[in-house]
């Protein structure tokens with residue numbers, strides 16, 4: 464049974480129903496109103512931003528709101544110059560019979576690649592400059608449009624929908640559907656959606672329909688996450704290369720993760736005669752992934768993706784019928800024994816995302832390799848691990864090894880030590896502290912000196928790093944003065960410029 468898609472059922476019909484992005488929607492409306500006074504300077508707008516945040520919906524609702532007809536085409540379906548100028552050009556120049564304006568919506572406008580499409584891009588430029596009708600271009604990547612195209616249009620940015628808006632939209636749908644959504648389910652799905660309302664609604668529908676079938680909402684979260692299994696099944700069992708490649712893009716998995724899934728499940732699906740060829744393709748994909756990691760050239764990802772999906776599928780000559788229990792990669796299963804691998808990955812990505820001011824999804828997709836390299840470097844490794852406060856599991860994941868290895872614990876300990884130093888120097892700076900003679904002497908070994916101090920500060924032990932004086936009550940007072948810049952009977956000299964400590968800070972790499 465194929466139910467109506469909720470994304471269509473709940474697509475906003477009017478501008479005020481477009482959630483979030485209020486500023487973008489009013490800019491869009493203002494531009495449309497300017498058409499009522501004649502042809503405006505910018506005949507076309509570009510609605511750009513991440514997928515599933517309401518760009519297309521806003522364009523469609525605009526036509527509805529203004530009482531305009533609309534014609535929608537996908538730039539990547541009909542990529543040629545001829546198609547764009549014929550369909551969009553004619554439509555954009557001609558009034559409709561009713562005399563209504565016609566809004567030309569050109570989706571995936573950033574999807575014209577290569578020389579074959581240069582004509583398409585020129586046609587698009589002509590279209591936005593000469594159209595007698597309003598034109599809306601829709602793009603994910605604003606800078607995927609040529610400069611003249613950007614300059615010839617009005618750019619309107621759509622942003623990810625906030626989690627609270629996604630939450631209330633999902634709750635509203637649950638209510639409208641009379642579905643028993645547990646708060647945990649909605650919360651989990653809103654989290655996974657990461658500002659993409661379309662994927663949130665799709666997950667909710669998949670989860671609730673799955674739950675209805677088994678009559679249990681508790682399994683719904685699991686169902687929502689199951690799409691990777693479907694994806695792997697379609698890649699390995701399907702018979703459309705295009706679909707296999709497409710699926711890889713739609714999955715919320717980076718090629719680095721997907722390759723493990725294919726690797727794990729390939730032998731379950733392929734007959735012995737096809738296995739070698741399948742693995743040969745997969746190893747080619749892995750070579751590309753290696754290059755991506757080494758050169759940080761993410762352009763190569765698309766080839767890796769192609770090899771591990773379409774390439775692997777093309778290596779299959781025989782089909783295997785019957786039920787196949789697909790399974791997650793065993794590497795992750797091993798990781799899962801210590802702590803859910805997904806969770807570790809998510810939390811590492813979250814930390815990286817927060818630090819780089821990007822989404823954790825993007826961090827997962829594009830930055831893990833870079834941070835792995837930084838961690839591997841003996842100089843930057845401890846600083847990065849400290850700065851991002853990575854756990855043992857996160858370090859192990861990024862280094863591609865087990866949390867129990869020496870490499871991991873050494874890096875983790877070095878990071879902890881740096882953090883401790885940082886904490887101590889911050890306390891000293893905050894208190895305008897003084898340095899004791901021993902510390903000045905131990906300059907060449909700042910780490911040990913600071914460590915000793917840190918113990919003293921952290922545990923309230925007596926001063927000057929002296930091992931013998933470990934009885935708090937004996938010298939509590941003088942120590943406090945010596946440590947924190949009060950008058951000292953030990954002849955403490957004023958601390959060296961505090962900058963010194965800051966310069967050695969782990970934030971300086």
Ligand SMILES: Nc1ncnc2c1ncn2[C@@H]1O[C@H](COP(=O)(O)OP(=O)(O)OP(=O)(O)O)[C@@H](O)[C@H]1O
Nearest residue numbers: 470473474481482514515516517518519520660661
């Ligand atoms: N801001 C929003 N308000 C209400 N519904 C939304 C919003 N964003 C997305 N949706 C839901 O998600 C579906 C898909 O949204 P839409 O096609 O407008 O996204 P988009 O930003 O154009 O994505 P893409 O860039 O992939 O084309 C809509 O039909 C609607 O159900």
